[in-house]
Amino acid sequence: MAGKVHHFFAGDHTAKGFYPLYAFNYQGLERVFILQGLPYTGKSSLMEKLADEWKGEGFDIEVIHSSSDNQAIDGVIIQQLKLGIYGGDTPLYVFNDENLEYINMDTTVNFDSLNGKKDTIIQLKEKIKNAYQEAQNSFKAGLEIHDDLEDIYINQMNFTKANQLTTQLIHQLFNNRKAASNDAVVKRRFFGASTPQGVVDYIPNLTEDLDKRYFIKGRAGTGKSTILKQIAAAGESLGFDVEIYHCGFDPLSLDMVIVRELGFCVFDSTDPHEYFPDREGDEIVDVYAEAVTPGTDEKYADEIDNLTRGYKSYMKEGVAYLKEAKQHDDELQSIYKDAVDNSVTDKIFEKLHLEVGKKASSLE
Structure with missing residues (x-):
């Protein structure tokens, strides 16, 4: 019987900036594989494939999605085996080194083939960084308005x-x-x-x-x-x-x-x-x-409506900047696509799949 899968985020672009909570979800694990390297090396698709395999084998899976693209994956955890994989960009400060095994995903990339595209890559990365910053600025502005909305009800x-x-x-x-x-x-x-x-x-x-x-x-x-x-x-x-x-x-x-x-x-x-x-x-x-206090909604209806529309407009603006960042990221993805050797990625998949199999066998 297939296992259950729980989906959630562990990092988010918020009014307080990018807010990581990854460490709280990898605590207590006996082994964690850290996929190092660029996000364009197939880390997300690799983890998605492994999650599907392990679910099919009856394990309950925790899938950590990326808020930069919720179709992408930052991590996968099998609590039954006390084992996880992490591929996010935020450093994971959780364990002693003996709990971690690093896998360099950049070994899948032929960087020589990218030499003529370095300027474009640098420009796109800067655009992504700026778009994320603008998104977080928008969320911050929205929160300030939301605080004014809260004050109405706090006083009642x-x-x-x-x-x-x-x-x-x-x-x-x-x-x-x-x-x-x-x-x-x-x-x-x-x-x-x-x-x-x-x-x-x-x-x-x-x-x-x-x-x-x-x-x-x-x-x-x-x-x-x-x-x-x-x-x-x-x-x-x-x-x-x-x-x-x-x-x-x-x-x-x-x-x-x-x-x-x-x-x-x-x-x-x-x-x-x-x-x-x-x-x-x-x-x-x-x-x-x-x-x-009864009647608060009615008494302050106009002010509540104005504040609500104000903070939601900034939320919408922030999402638009995230969409812009994703568009630039997709451009980068297309540049790296031809430089990635999928046969190397397949070998990494087989290694991780084998390690999970060994861990499962040791518990039987």
């Missing part, structure tokens, strides 16, 4: 009621249960990201096998992230492994918490990742209804 919050709601929810979720072990593992990720393809999220995939899903409804500034932070802290203090999903817009805020051992998730179910209950076990937690 009943924090006593919000705290009571949080306490009740934590009691409902954990019900005085404690994990068998106190060695809680906390993994930090993004369930969604702004990408060249627009805002993408993997909430349905990440939550499909959970018994209970709590949809937090509310407005900007109504404490949804604070509730999630307290739930995550409670889970960790009780010894449960916790998956913490940061906001792809403002990574200092949280958007979802999953405790798989207890079969539940709690997530911010508002735009741009708004979902509604559609199966048994789904439940809405409405912070606006419970803790915000």
Whole structure:
């Protein structure tokens, strides 16, 4: 039987710049293969092929997507084997060297064939860098407007009621249960990201096998992230492994918490990742209804509308810059394509596939 696959991001272009969380997802692994070298050497397609192979062999797979192109892959992890592959551009500071094995993907490239294209390559790389910077500047400008939107609701919050709601929810979720072990593992990720393809999220995939899903409804500034932070802290203090999903817009805020051992998730179910209950076990937690002064939406309707349109315009602008970066990146990809020796890539694939087979056999 084929294994399950969970999809998520571990790095994102945000209002705080590019925000990497890769290290949190490779902790606890006994062996990690680091694919070094240019991103145009087939790293993503290699990892995708390996993920498909291992899924077919019955392993559960974690696939880390690239926010620069969510069709591309930054990493693949097999928790059952405590083994992973990482091919992202951000250095992975997690292990002692004895846990890591580096594979130089640049050995697949005939660099001599690129000599006449160096100026074009340099220009394209600079354009990509600038486009990413402009995207992050746009997101930052959008967040500043979003902060003003939050202020409206913060000033209308009943924090006593919000705290009571949080306490009740934590009691409902954990019900005085404690994990068998106190060695809680906390993994930090993004369930969604702004990408060249627009805002993408993997909430349905990440939550499909959970018994209970709590949809937090509310407005900007109504404490949804604070509730999630307290739930995550409670889970960790009780010894449960916790998956913490940061906001792809403002990574200092949280958007979802999953405790798989207890079969539940709690997530911010508002735009741009708004979902509604559609199966048994789904439940809405409405912070606006419970803790915000009635009539706030109506009283400040014009100001709320102006601020919302303002920050969304910057979000749209940021995505446009990401799309521009992707277009330049595709040009680079086409330049390197003919310089890559696919037979070398195939040998690297066989090596990694063999290593996974050895690891699996050792556990039988």
